[in-house]
Amino acid sequence: MKLEMDRDRSRREILQAAAALAGGVLLSIRPAAATPEMMKDAVRAVIGEAPVKKGKVNLDLPPLVENGNSVPCTVAVESPMTAADYVKAIHIFNEKNPQPNVISVKLGPRAGRAGFSTRIRLADSQTVTAIAELSDGSFWSDDIDVIVTLAACIEDPKP
Amino acid sequence: MARALIHVPATAKKGEIIEIKTLISHVMETGYRIGVTGQPIPRDIIEDFACTYNGEEIFHAKLYPAIAANPYITFFTVATESGTLAFSWTDQHGATQVQTAAITVE
Numbered sequence: 380m381k382l383e384m385d386r387d388r389s390r391r392e393i394l395q396a397a398a399a400l401a402g403g404v405l406l407s408i409r410p411a412a413a414t415p416e417m418m419k420d421a422v423r424a425v426i427g428e429a430p431v432k433k434g435k436v437n438l439d440l441p442p443l444v445e446n447g448n449s450v451p452c453t454v455a456v457e458s459p460m461t462a463a464d465y466v467k468a469i470h471i472f473n474e475k476n477p478q479p480n481v482i483s484v485k486l487g488p489r490a491g492r493a494g495f496s497t498r499i500r501l502a503d504s505q506t507v508t509a510i511a512e513l514s515d516g517s518f519w520s521d522d523i524d525v526i527v528t529l530a531a532c533i534e535d536p537k538p
Numbered sequence: 539m540a541r542a543l544i545h546v547p548a549t550a551k552k553g554e555i556i557e558i559k560t561l562i563s564h565v566m567e568t569g570y571r572i573g574v575t576g577q578p579i580p581r582d583i584i585e586d587f588a589c590t591y592n593g594e595e596i597f598h599a600k601l602y603p604a605i606a607a608n609p610y611i612t613f614f615t616v617a618t619e620s621g622t623l624a625f626s627w628t629d630q631h632g633a634t635q636v637q638t639a640a641i642t643v644e
Contacts, residue, residue, distance in 0.1 A: 449606040476604050477570050484613075485598040489591065491555035491616035495599075498606040500568070531606075 412502060413479045418472050421479035422510065425470050429518050431510060436521040438471075438509040447501040447531035452481075455494035456511045456519070466493035468512040475503040476531075500531035540564050544625055546639040550617035558589065558597075559612045562627050562635070568603040584609055586628040592621035617643045 413421075422431075439453040458466045465488040471481035481499050493511070501507070504526045511519050545559040562584065569581025581603070589597040596615045609627075620643045628634045 473604060477568070478602055478604060480602040481604040482602060483600040485595075486613075487596065489594065489596045489616055489618075490614050492614040495597075495611060495613040497609065497611045500604050500606050 412475045412477060413473070415474045415506075418474050418479040418508070422470075422472055422508070425480075425483065426510060426512065426518055429516070431518040431520045433520060435513075435519040436469075436509050436511045438507065438521040438523050440507055440523050440525050442523070442525060444501060444525055444527045446529045447503075447527040448529075449498045449531075450501050450525070450527075451496065452499045452507075453494065453496040454509045454511075454521075455492075458493045458513065460488055460491055460493055462488045463514070465490075465514045466511050467514055469493070469495070470510045470512075471499070472508045472510070473499075473501065473505055474507075475505040476500065477502065481507070501525060501527045502530045503527060540627075540635065542625070542627070542635065542637050544623075544637055544639050546623055546641055547617075548640075549642045549644060552617060552619075552643050554617045555614050556617050556641075557612060557614055558623070559610075560587075560589075560625055561608060561610045563608050564627075564629075566601075566603065566605055566607045566609060570603070582630065584627050584629050586626075587611060588626050589613070589615075590624045590626075591615060592619065617641065619643050 435457045437455045444450050454469050456466045466486050469484045472479050473481055484495055486493060506522050506524050508520055508522050540563045542562040547556050550556050564584050565582055567579055567582040571579045573579045583603055584601055587599045597613045622638050622640055624636060624638045626634050626636045
């Protein structure tokens, strides 16, 4: 009986040690994630101190993502896209990837329609923001909350 | 550098808004992943993508590591005249790949 207990305890100790080790490894390989503050700084670095209003922009991402390595992402901005009134630039930012920037696009009236699609990486469930700069100097934005079940950026490569 | 796929309509009516789809094969390695040897895998990113229509720039994107591997980008332009669309991808080492597509505007 004593032998049984000993074995039981040592098994528990080994399990605890293994869990601690795994936790340590996970912490050490995980790169420092961006924070919402870093995202705000990145936004300010790109657009300056201009106020950003909600609206006009439509950011389309699936609300539930199984694999953060490739997430389809579409932005469309309401704009006539004429020489007098057009979208100059569209930027996408995220809160929790290692880096807050995703993509910055320059457009002009030649585009005809203000928008683009791409595929992005998401390291965690987070808010993704798109900001459009119009030719009159105003900034408009849209946010979307995305839940990610398998994160990108930090997974181990296939051996 | 790599294989690129471009889809541009072969013909379009003058003034029509056309959609352009591009994809290039590239790892877009973030530099944040750890390799099997325990060392970080070096960053390797396409940082710049541009499209010109008969020499005039119509679309320009700055890409960050948050763009998925094999960057796929679609965008729009107005078909103004027959000619050539040139697409260029530039990676962080300065290597540029250029690919062109012809369009006939009626």
